[in-house]
Amino acid sequence: MFCMALTSCSESNELEVVDSVISTTGEEDYKYVGKETAGFKAEEWFPGGALGTTNNTVAGCYEDETPSTQNADLMAAFKRGELLFEHDFTPTSTASFAGLGPAYVRSSCIHCHPGYGHGKRMESYNADQRGNGYLLVIYHPVDGANSDDGPYISEVTGMPQTRAVSPFLPPVDESGIHLSWLPVMAMESGLPLQFPDGEQYELIYPELSIDIDAFNTDPKPENLAFRLESTIGIMGTGLLDAIPEDSIKAQYQHEAPYVELNPNFWDKDANDWAAGAWYTLADGTKKIKRFTYAMTRASLQDGAGANAVWNITNVSRSDRPYLYTTTAWAQAMSKNPDVIAAIKRDPSSPYYNDGTDEGIAEAVAVLLDPKTNQFDNPYHNFQPEMTDNNFWSFMVWHRGLAIPRARDLNDKQVQRGKQLFNEIGCASCHRAKWTTGPDDYWAPSPIVSNNLSLPRYPNQVIYPYTDMIHHRLYMKNGIHGSWCRTTPLWGRGLSRINTGAEDRLHDCRARNEIEAIMWHAYSKKSDAYRSTEKFFYLPKADRDAIVKFLQSI
Amino acid sequence: MKKIFKFAMLFAATCMMTMGMTACSSDDDKNDTVDVTKEQNDAIEALTKQYLSDVVYPTYTSLANESESLFNKISALKSKLKAGTAVSQSEIDDICTSYKNARKYWEQSEAFLYGAASDFEIDPHIDTWPLDVPTLGEDLADDAKIARLDAADGIEYARTSLTAENLGFHGIEFIFFRDGKNRSAAFFNNDEKETDSDITAKGDVTGKEEVIFATAVAGDLRDKCFQLEVAWNTNASAAHKNRVAECAKSSDDFETKVSKNGLTYGENLMAVNGGNSTYNSWKKVVEEILVGGCSNICAEVADQKMGQAYRAATGTGDAEDDPNYIESPYSHNSFTDFYGNIMSIQNALYNNVEGTSATDSSVMSYLKKYNATEAATLQAKLTAALEALKACQNSGKSFVEAPGATCVKAAMDAISELDNELNEAADWILKH
Numbered sequence: 001m002f003c004m005a006l007t008s009c010s011e012s013n014e015l016e017v018v019d020s021v022i023s024t025t026g027e028e029d030y031k032y033v034g035k036e037t038a039g040f041k042a043e044e045w046f047p048g049g050a051l052g053t054t055n056n057t058v059a060g061c062y063e064d065e066t067p068s069t070q071n072a073d074l075m076a077a078f079k080r081g082e083l084l085f086e087h088d089f090t091p092t093s094t095a096s097f098a099g100l101g102p103a104y105v106r107s108s109c110i111h112c113h114p115g116y117g118h119g120k121r122m123e124s125y126n127a128d129q130r131g132n133g134y135l136l137v138i139y140h141p142v143d144g145a146n147s148d149d150g151p152y153i154s155e156v157t158g159m160p161q162t163r164a165v166s167p168f169l170p171p172v173d174e175s176g177i178h179l180s181w182l183p184v185m186a187m188e189s190g191l192p193l194q195f196p197d198g199e200q201y202e203l204i205y206p207e208l209s210i211d212i213d214a215f216n217t218d219p220k221p222e223n224l225a226f227r228l229e230s231t232i233g234i235m236g237t238g239l240l241d242a243i244p245e246d247s248i249k250a251q252y253q254h255e256a257p258y259v260e261l262n263p264n265f266w267d268k269d270a271n272d273w274a275a276g277a278w279y280t281l282a283d284g285t286k287k288i289k290r291f292t293y294a295m296t297r298a299s300l301q302d303g304a305g306a307n308a309v310w311n312i313t314n315v316s317r318s319d320r321p322y323l324y325t326t327t328a329w330a331q332a333m334s335k336n337p338d339v340i341a342a343i344k345r346d347p348s349s350p351y352y353n354d355g356t357d358e359g360i361a362e363a364v365a366v367l368l369d370p371k372t373n374q375f376d377n378p379y380h381n382f383q384p385e386m387t388d389n390n391f392w393s394f395m396v397w398h399r400g401l402a403i404p405r406a407r408d409l410n411d412k413q414v415q416r417g418k419q420l421f422n423e424i425g426c427a428s429c430h431r432a433k434w435t436t437g438p439d440d441y442w443a444p445s446p447i448v449s450n451n452l453s454l455p456r457y458p459n460q461v462i463y464p465y466t467d468m469i470h471h472r473l474y475m476k477n478g479i480h481g482s483w484c485r486t487t488p489l490w491g492r493g494l495s496r497i498n499t500g501a502e503d504r505l506h507d508c509r510a511r512n513e514i515e516a517i518m519w520h521a522y523s524k525k526s527d528a529y530r531s532t533e534k535f536f537y538l539p540k541a542d543r544d545a546i547v548k549f550l551q552s553i
Numbered sequence: 554m555k556k557i558f559k560f561a562m563l564f565a566a567t568c569m570m571t572m573g574m575t576a577c578s579s580d581d582d583k584n585d586t587v588d589v590t591k592e593q594n595d596a597i598e599a600l601t602k603q604y605l606s607d608v609v610y611p612t613y614t615s616l617a618n619e620s621e622s623l624f625n626k627i628s629a630l631k632s633k634l635k636a637g638t639a640v641s642q643s644e645i646d647d648i649c650t651s652y653k654n655a656r657k658y659w660e661q662s663e664a665f666l667y668g669a670a671s672d673f674e675i676d677p678h679i680d681t682w683p684l685d686v687p688t689l690g691e692d693l694a695d696d697a698k699i700a701r702l703d704a705a706d707g708i709e710y711a712r713t714s715l716t717a718e719n720l721g722f723h724g725i726e727f728i729f730f731r732d733g734k735n736r737s738a739a740f741f742n743n744d745e746k747e748t749d750s751d752i753t754a755k756g757d758v759t760g761k762e763e764v765i766f767a768t769a770v771a772g773d774l775r776d777k778c779f780q781l782e783v784a785w786n787t788n789a790s791a792a793h794k795n796r797v798a799e800c801a802k803s804s805d806d807f808e809t810k811v812s813k814n815g816l817t818y819g820e821n822l823m824a825v826n827g828g829n830s831t832y833n834s835w836k837k838v839v840e841e842i843l844v845g846g847c848s849n850i851c852a853e854v855a856d857q858k859m860g861q862a863y864r865a866a867t868g869t870g871d872a873e874d875d876p877n878y879i880e881s882p883y884s885h886n887s888f889t890d891f892y893g894n895i896m897s898i899q900n901a902l903y904n905n906v907e908g909t910s911a912t913d914s915s916v917m918s919y920l921k922k923y924n925a926t927e928a929a930t931l932q933a934k935l936t937a938a939l940e941a942l943k944a945c946q947n948s949g950k951s952f953v954e955a956p957g958a959t960c961v962k963a964a965m966d967a968i969s970e971l972d973n974e975l976n977e978a979a980d981w982i983l984k985h
Contacts, residue, residue, distance in 0.1 A: 059667030059845030130674040500672025
């Protein structure tokens with residue numbers, strides 16, 4: 001499609017002149033943007049395609065809307081969604097931001113997505129601290145006391161809450177959470193912590209524990225293991241939603257002969273989807289999972305953001321009438337004398353019931369239970385706390401976030417980096433290029449029934465640098481579940497200017513690109529070991545070139 | 554934000570042409586585009602140095618000093634009230650004036666919110682609204698909490714224990730202003746009861762309790778303003794540096810350096826030539842000043858600060874546009890805030906503070922030299938935006954009283970046009 005050396009003089013002499021030999025040293029990129037350069041097609045300057053890329057590359061660029069959002073005249077909704085993302089919810093406050101709790105993970109979305117980017121590496125878990133994008137992962141380990149694998153505990157929510165609205169206690173008391181960062185003394189793979197040319201690197205990893213007494217649940221959990229997961233950037237996710245399932249399937253088929261894929265997702269013998277790859281959406285539609293580290297969600301409109309604006313804050317809406325809580329927490333609160341006494345002093349409380357200790361306990365147990373419809377129950381019928389229109393605005397904003405253009409593709413070092421990135425095999429999983437389909441996106445009832453639209457990205461050539469497939473790295477204290485979707489690399493080089501930090505990997509353990517890369521070779525079992533081993537033996541100039549490339553895409 | 558999409562849209566147009574295309578002579582390109590010259594880079598380096606020394610540093614220093622003064626005055630008020638000594642209206646008025654001065658310096662810093670204010674989350678820490686009045690009422694009515702705020706470590710307690718919405722400027726504003734007027738000394742002297750219904754719903758609250766709250770919050774505000782100054786200016790006062798260092802001992806959110814290179818934000822902006830900056834070229838620095846700084850605050854003022862309440866008041870937006878989303882509603886200072894924001898853009902373009910024209914070494918003068926037409930257009934849009942806000946200030950009604958006023962729409966449109974022109978100017982500078 002992007003034929004070489006094509007341009008037109010007839011319509012406008014402003015059209016770019018393709019020059020396939022552009023390769024500069026130390027020269028800024030502005031005059032080369034949109035031009036083919038050595039090793040890069042012209043389209044690669046616009047990783048989100050014409051409809052999904054912002055040309056802005058400075059502070060705040062992660063916050064930009066896509067051209068598609070502007071073209072669709074959705075800017076008012078986009079700005080409204082931006083407001084909902086950036087502001088704190090409170091229990092009562094003004095209408096748009098009310099409804100926080102009764103238990104919650106954070107009071108706003110932006111707490112975990114500083115500058116709309118990846119969370120920052122932190123020394124402690126603190127739900128009040130903006131930029132601290134950590135979620136606790138608490139599970140019953142299998143295959144050993146500190147295995148990465150095992151089912152989530154049922155006593156607290158999958159994303160455990162450490163805050164609650166008075167008079168309730170948080171399901172997990174933060175004072176009982178202990179986080180330390182430990183150095184890797186030797187890689188399990190045997191690769192030294194020093195490159196052959198003598199340059200050293202350090203790897204650190206988190207060790208997390210939580211006191212049993214910190215759990216305000218009944219019963220308290222047993223046999224636990226703990227991990228941290230940090231948020232990832234949210235820009236460009238609308239474009240990933242627009243990748244056709246057939247294209248993703250072809251990628252699975254392409255990789256399956258060479259690497260063991262998650263059997264829950266891919267049936268190697270049948271060369272087809274396994275049952276676990278399918279997700280059933282609210283209206284019964286079945287789609288292939290593609291979002292979150294663990295790939296638990298299939299549509300952006302039912303993805304991490306659409307859920308988070310409900311369950312991180314516990315702000316209900318018409319299609320989410322249930323609380324994000326657990327029965328064990330509801331039981332503990334219903335048996336807590338201080339909780340009962342506080343409610344007894346306030347007859348206006350929705351949990352007051354008949355005002356007796358028993359009646360209050362009964363109301364608390366039912367109303368805090370995740371199986372209770374908050375809008376239709378015998379004790380107190382709450383109203384939806386977020387309107388359908390606000391949810392739609394939020395999704396316009398979410399789906400409307402642009403990917404910043406690439407930088408420095410004219411630069412010889414970046415060009416060398418891309419060449420090496422391909423040669424040593426990084427691109428096998430960090431697949432560069434996809435083409436979106438018609439983008440007939442799925443949307444939930446609050447959007448569909450009100451005939452509301454979202455930004456669309458049909459037929460765009462995009463460069464997210466992910467294969468949309470699970471792989472395993474086998475890191476020390478690795479990711480819960482072992483399998484992790486290949487993280488899109490687009491735009492990550494602008495993390496520092498947008499967030500003040502550039503920590504990478506699922507728990508922010510990598511403080512720079514070198515550490516992130518070398519964690520891929522912690523174990524010889526890693527899917528990325530061979531590629532990373534090649535990286536390890538590259539001369540410094542070539543390692544630096546790959547880093548520069550990563551910072552530029 | 555209305556960022557530049559020219560490249561991408563142009564690219565899309567190119568993609569659609571599939572047949573009959575031939576390459577133009579690359580001379581066209583060369584004729585349109587002047588290579589970046591040493592002269593240009595030297596000019597940008599010089600104007601950046603002056604941008605820091607004559608705009609960023611003095612603005613943050615003024616903010617730090619005035620916030621310190623505000624804290625001292627509120628602390629003195631607290632001491633008097635606790636001692637049973639009468640305070641005069643002029644003392645209250647003095648606090649209100651100090652508040653508005655600090656407020657002005659803060660608003661005039663919002664064209665450079667990139668960097669420390671964003672990286673260290675200082676902006677949301679000190680300038681979040683609307684206020685969470687019900688929670689404020691709970692806190693003020695809570696004797697144990699007031700006692701903690703009154704203790705020696707009350708500032709740190711405020712920082713870590715109060716809800717984020719009630720920290721910073723607007724918690725203080727609520728206590729010293731109502732309905733656009735300074736509160737009366739009688740309220741504080743007589744220990745009268747608070748009358749705001751959201752507060753009284755939570756219990757009886759006295760003026761003295763509110764001043765205890767305000768003192769701790771003002772102390773936190775001062776510390777965060779110190780942090781801003783110290784994080785940008787290597788030569789910030791030793792006293793302010795020491796206080797920030799003291800705060801850092803007990804709080805992990807008092808960083809002052811760019812984490813990648815250990816430089817202050819001012820040093821980082823100037824370190825392009827040495828290769829140690831997070832900016833890889835002088836043009837990138839200009840892009841940051843114009844787009845990351847000036848354009849971002851333009852969009853915020855037009856679309857959010859003014860837009861939300863305007864659309865709610867006029868029914869021109871969504872039903873959920875929030876009528877309470879109004880900054881500075883108690884002091885009726887909103888239009889002055891917005892004017893300060895656009896003045897911060899002028900300061901960044903002129904390289905002076907509230908000057909009447911651009912200094913010789915400034916973004917505006919750079920533009921005048923290389924593209925006088927664009928400079929004139931940008932100047933016209935800037936003047937129009939300031940005049941539109943001045944008209945709002947002179948309308949006789951505050952923003953909270955008339956958010957749907959015609960002058961509001963005129964100002965929003967003028968500020969949006971300024972935003973577009975800032976991006977046009979950046980686009981031209983970067984490509985030439």
